[in-house]
Every structure is written in structure tokens, then in C-alpha cells.
Amino acid sequence: MTAPAELLALAVETAREAGRLVRGRREAVTRMVVASTKSTPTDVVTDSDTAAEVLIRERLLGARPGDGMLGEEGGQVAGQSTVIWVVDPIDGTVNYLYGLPDYAVSIAAQVDGRTVAGVVHNPVSGETWTAMVGEGAWLLDRRIGVSGCAQLSQALVATGFGYDARRRARQAEVLRHVLPRVRDIRRAGSASLDLCALGTGRLDGYYERGLAAWDLAAGGLIAQEAGAVIAGLRGRPAGPELVVAAGPELFPALHDLLEPLGADRDD
Numbered sequence: 001m002t003a004p005a006e007l008l009a010l011a012v013e014t015a016r017e018a019g020r021l022v023r024g025r026r027e028a029v030t031r032m033v034v035a036s037t038k039s040t041p042t043d044v045v046t047d048s049d050t051a052a053e054v055l056i057r058e059r060l061l062g063a064r065p066g067d068g069m070l071g072e073e074g075g076q077v078a079g080q081s082t083v084i085w086v087v088d089p090i091d092g093t094v095n096y097l098y099g100l101p102d103y104a105v106s107i108a109a110q111v112d113g114r115t116v117a118g119v120v121h122n123p124v125s126g127e128t129w130t131a132m133v134g135e136g137a138w139l140l141d142r143r144i145g146v147s148g149c150a151q152l153s154q155a156l157v158a159t160g161f162g163y164d165a166r167r168r169a170r171q172a173e174v175l176r177h178v179l180p181r182v183r184d185i186r187r188a189g190s191a192s193l194d195l196c197a198l199g200t201g202r203l204d205g206y207y208e209r210g211l212a213a214w215d216l217a218a219g220g221l222i223a224q225e226a227g228a229v230i231a232g233l234r235g236r237p238a239g240p241e242l243v244v245a246a247g248p249e250l251f252p253a254l255h256d257l258l259e260p261l262g263a264d265r266d267d
């Protein structure tokens with residue numbers, strides 16, 4: 001069975017259990033230890049990231065042994081079914097490391113490569129966003145929707161930055177041109193929570209270069225089902241090159257601001 005409702009129920013239960021695990025581990029220590037780093041010395045992994053991904057894999061594939069999984073911390077499992085779980089066990093790992101509350105467990109279910117269900121759960125706030133394709137998006141039991149902001153100068157826009165210094169310098173250059181054109185910028189450090197904030201109307205727009213599939217899968221479905229337009233530049237799909245997301249009234253102006261700046265390039 002690949003009914004989105006069944007997949008979502010399993011994902012929500014699993015995300016909440018993983019959220020209890022990582023929050024408990026964080027609150028048990030004054031200072032969280034970096035277990036390892038990835039692309040740069042600031043691209044960190046904690047033991048909690050790894051422990052949470054192991055728990056998520058055990059719960060999801062224990063319940064559905066034939067499924068595959070793509071996890072941020074290296075947990076790639078080939079499956080025989082049409083379902084692949086796309087998992088970020090802690091999205092906002094640096095926030096988690098520093099004890100800041102903006103981090104989330106993000107789990108999406110893809111069937112034949114299409115995201116059909118997703119959950120983003122913030123273990124600190126207890127907020128749980130969910131969506132199923134074609135069925136809208138929810139924050140706990142409340143239906144959510146994007147803001148109706150239509151003017152760039154009135155838009156609260158979130159973004160994020162990569163870990164590589166050269167890319168960060170380029171992203172700062174893009175930001176230099178964006179900042180004077182919008183109401184303000186927010187940089188919270190978790191793509192999935194940024195996308196859920198957009199879907200809830202707490203942000204008017206979002207853009208970021210360098211997102212991985214696990215950063216985008218669940219939050220992207222939630223924002224889209226909440227009414228956001230999500231894409232790359234010049235008709236390209238949202239992906240590692242660039243994610244641009246906003247309500248339909250604002251998206252064209254945000255896209256047209258970012259396109260001439262080459263926000264989807266490192267040069």
C-alpha cells in the first residue's frame with residue numbers, strides 16, 4: 001500500500017519519536033559535541049543526527065521493509081517498492097549544536113519519485129506541519145496558507161547560506177542587492193522550517209542556493225500545498241541550483257529580482 005494518508009501517519013509518528021530523542025539528548029547536556037564534519041569544518045554532524053537517522057530508518061523500514069530511504073547522514077537504502085523516504089533527521093544542525101530552538105525532523109515520502117506526503121516537526125515548539133499532495137497543508141489541526149503579500153518592498157524574505165566560504169561571499173553579494181528591495185530578511189538556519197513558515201504566512205518569500213533533497217522534500221510539499229509557487233530560475237525546477245518560493249502574487253517579482261543577480265550561480 002502506498003496511500004499518502006498511511007505514509008503520512010507513519011512519518012508523523014516517527015518524526016515525533018525522533019524529535020523526543022534529539023530534544024532529550026540536547027537538554028541533557030550543556031554543550032553538544034561535534035561528532036564529525038562534512039563539506040567544511042563548520043558543516044557539522046552530532047551523534048544526535050546519526051542516532052535520530054538510525055531510529056527513523058528502523059521505524060520506517062521496520063514498518064515497510066520493501067521501501068528505500070535517502071537520509072542526510074549517509075543512510076541510503078535501496079528498496080524494492082515504489083516508496084522512498086527522504087529524511088533530514090535534524091534540519092538546522094548548527095542551531096541544534098548551539099541550543100537554538102529552530103531545528104526540525106523532516107520526513108517526506110516519495111512514490112515513483114514524486115513527493116506525496118511530508119512532515120516537518122519542531123521538537124522544541126511542538127509544532128508539526130504536514131501535507132499530502134492535493135490535500136492542502138496543516139499546522140497541527142489548522143489548515144495553513146501563504147500570505148497575500150504582493151509587493152516586494154513589503155515582503156519579509158528568508159534565505160540561507162552554504163558552508164563554503166566562496167559560496168557565502170557570492171551569497172552575500174546577492175543579499176546586498178536584495179536587502180534594500182524588501183521589508184527585511186530572516187536567516188533562521190533551517191530550510192524546512194523556513195518553507196513551513198512561508199506556508200503558514202509567517203514569511204512572504206524564501207530563496208536559497210544549495211539545498212539538498214532532504215532539506216527541501218517535506219517543507220517544499222507543505223509550502224506548495226499551502227499555496228506557494230516553488231521553482232528555480234528561468235523555468236527550472238527548484239533544487240540545489242536555487243529554490244525560490246513565495247505566494248503567487250509575489251513570486252514573479254522575487255524571481256525577477258534574483259534572476260539578473262545570478263542567484264543560482266557561484267561565479
Ligand code: LIP
Pocket residue numbers: 072088090091092093094159160161162163189190191192208215
Ligand atoms: C541547513 C539548511 C539551511 C541552510 C544551512 C544548512 P542542515 O541544513 O536547512 O537552510 O541554510 O546552511 O544547510 O545542514 O542543518 O541539515
